Amino acid sequence: MISTTPLHGLLALADERHLGRAAQASRMSPAELAQALQALEAEYGHALLRTSAPPAERGQRFEGFTPQGERVLAWARGFLAQSEALRSELQASRTEAALAPLLERRSVSPKRLRPPAPTAEHIDAMLQAALRAPDHGGLHPWRVIDFREAQRAALADRFEAEKLRRDPLASASDRRRAREHATRPPALLAFVVVPRARSKVPAREQWLAAGAALGNLLNAAHQLGFGAIVLSGERCFDPVLASELGVRPEEFLAGFVSLGSVAEAPPARDHTLPGEVWSAWAPPREHLVPHAGDAGRPSP
Numbered sequence: 001m002i003s004t005t006p007l008h009g010l011l012a013l014a015d016e017r018h019l020g021r022a023a024q025a026s027r028m029s030p031a032e033l034a035q036a037l038q039a040l041e042a043e044y045g046h047a048l049l050r051t052s053a054p055p056a057e058r059g060q061r062f063e064g065f066t067p068q069g070e071r072v073l074a075w076a077r078g079f080l081a082q083s084e085a086l087r088s089e090l091q092a093s094r095t096e097a098a099l100a101p102l103l104e105r106r107s108v109s110p111k112r113l114r115p116p117a118p119t120a121e122h123i124d125a126m127l128q129a130a131l132r133a134p135d136h137g138g139l140h141p142w143r144v145i146d147f148r149e150a151q152r153a154a155l156a157d158r159f160e161a162e163k164l165r166r167d168p169l170a171s172a173s174d175r176r177r178a179r180e181h182a183t184r185p186p187a188l189l190a191f192v193v194v195p196r197a198r199s200k201v202p203a204r205e206q207w208l209a210a211g212a213a214l215g216n217l218l219n220a221a222h223q224l225g226f227g228a229i230v231l232s233g234e235r236c237f238d239p240v241l242a243s244e245l246g247v248r249p250e251e252f253l254a255g256f257v258s259l260g261s262v263a264e265a266p267p268a269r270d271h272t273l274p275g276e277v278w279s280a281w282a283p284p285r286e287h288l289v290p291h292a293g294d295a296g297r298p299s300p
């Protein structure tokens with residue numbers, strides 16, 4: 001491993017102009033700093049410091065750098081700056097690689113999905129991931145309904161009927177589109193939020209837990225190589241359809257999850273940056289309670 005300790009010591013000395021303070025700043029004992037500087041001098045074959053006494057002797061005072069010391073100092077500054085830049089670049093690429101599956105996930109519209117659909121084993125794995133999401137009280141306040149191939153035509157009838165309830169004058173193409181929402185996705189799940197009424201966990205936390213589970217499910221689908229998207233639409237708010245699907249009055253049909261292989265990647269789009277959701281709290285000034293010892297002290 002490359003030891004940059006002597007170089008840090010040298011830079012600290014340039015900043016502090018004092019051996020004791022430089023040792024403290026570079027987190028070394030004075031003896032360690034003296035040893036590090038002596039090692040540098042031995043390496044370059046020149047005295048690098050001007051001191052009032054030979055290095056390593058107690059009581060010596062730093063009086064400046066020799067011309068060779070100035071050159072080594074300039075090189076050390078450049079080297080350490082580059083080394084720091086390289087370190088943070090490599091660290092960033094490690095972070096990026098670790099989070100790649102999360103950062104790359106995109107919703108894939110049903111039009112861009114094709115067979116093969118995820119198998120029952122894949123869906124089981126996605127549900128395992130969903131069940132590992134943070135969940136206050138372990139209530140899993142959600143469930144999914146799987147619409148298998150054989151039932152899709154019957155589901156399409158219900159989707160079309162719902163469309164007609166909402167818009168009795170729906171055109172033939174509107175009705176076809178409503179049916180396609182049931183028939184097009186290679187695999188289709190309904191995601192149902194099931195708030196547990198007899199729990200001390202507040203409803204809003206149960207909704208958050210359900211959302212976290214849905215997020216895990218989508219991320220798991222992505223990591224297994226499938227495309228997925230959640231779509232609600234007005235049909236999710238139709239009590240007749242909900243009842244036909246077996247969603248009880250106290251449950252919520254949150255959306256339909258379409259799953260399949262990706263025929264075409266979704267178009268690129270800009271992502272929201274963390275700065276838009278990240279702030280640091282500080283107490284509002286009017287709420288500051290002065291400490292007893294602060295009385296009369298001018299505010300900074």
Ligand SMILES: Cc1cc2nc3c(=O)[nH]c(=O)nc-3n(C[C@H](O)[C@H](O)[C@H](O)COP(=O)(O)O)c2cc1C
Nearest residue numbers: 105106107108214229230231232233234254255266
């Ligand atoms: C519960 C839920 C319901 C959604 N319903 C719809 C919908 O009806 N129509 C729609 O265009 N997007 C809907 N979305 C958003 C998409 O699923 C998707 O998240 C969004 O287009 C952003 O794409 P991205 O996931 O690639 O960032 C819904 C998302 C959630 C979580």
